[in-house]
Amino acid sequence: MRAPLIAVLLIFIGFFFFPYFYNTAVGQLGASLPELQKPLGEQCIEDPNWMSENHMVLLKDWRDNVIRKGIRTYISDTYGTEYNISTYTCFECHTSKAEFCDKCHAYTGVKPNCWDCHVYPELLEQYK
């Protein structure tokens, strides 16, 4: 029974061990979280750890507040500071999409649809 054995081994190696071979071939075996660009400002609008896990929730909240409710100000839960709700507020410190946003998104295979409509720092730089 040679043929089924070969078929099963091919599937087994091709599927179960594929990540190992792929990562080794690409040279990224055991790649840890990529280094992010250091933001310019002193502190983020909320706790950085909270932001790294929940920025998408905050951004959707901002979108709804501005577009649906017309609220343009945001008061930080952590620091009590007032911020203008806009992506430009983010851009003041995070000056690059490629060096900041894309790093983690590429790492976890997430493709957010923010940039389908919104402008990002590199594009602003280009048309200044």
Added chain:
Amino acid sequence: MSFLGTLVGVVIPYVAAFIFVVGVLYRVFQWSKCAVPFNITTTSGQQYSLPWLNRTFMDRFDSPYTGWETAVRMLMEVFLFRSLWKNVRYELPGQTAVSTKWLWLFGLMFHWSLLTVLIRHFRFFLEPVPWFVTAITRLDGFIEVHLSWFQPHVVNIMVTGLLLLIALLYLLIRRIAFPKERTFSLPSDYIALFLLLGVVVTGLLMRYVIPVNVTEVKMLAQGLLAFNPPSNLDLHWLFMLHLLFVSTLLAYFPFSKLMHSAGIFFSPTRNMPNNPRAKRHINPWNYPVKGVDWDEFYENFKDDLDELENMGYVVKPEEV
């Protein structure tokens, strides 16, 4: 990481993966060494015999004659569950066989969804994430939602994840509610379903109800792949539970009916061509038979044979 975190996040997955790999390879090699005494192909079409006997196009695959026809039938079995498509239920009052395709439908739904979900999980194991994983994820999540009363982090509903749950629930309810299926269900049937349900439910909870930090999940997966697991992770309990279910399933896999995934390829009823008339199938269990030639036979029964010959019978066979 805490002791429990190291145990569930690192030790148990390694042990489970080891059992899985060694167990599957062991069983597969055992199967490949099994003798096949007879050609027992199942057929449901006209066999290839004489040139004037007409065969339809599908007869070639329902009763395969060549190697590639057998391979095509096997692929149709693996990808389309063709034999389940022919599933019938015998109705007593009318004494008729009624076609029931529910098992085919939900079985197919389950297996294809599982494959898609597994490929989507490659985003945790592959670095960089290749295009086909992203493409499948986007296709899978083509339903976009925004519900203010529900989890705000949810953007895309992953169809296959929910189909997986629906199909598994059907497969479970089928065994519990249908009298015949209830009778022939064994504990091992339920264990496989419960383990898979555990994996699916914890996975869906992570996506829709209790979000976890995916970067840490990926860092753990990458560390495990490189045999250099990170020690500074703060993994969510729900992810730990998910991982524990997956590890249990992996470790249980080689000993269970889940081995049908490899066993289908070793089914003699499926992987042999239906050509016993054209090609003799030799039973490997046959002991060597030593023949007896005429001279030896004559020596053994000399007196009786001579007597018969004297009575006028032809005793010596014609020379061939």
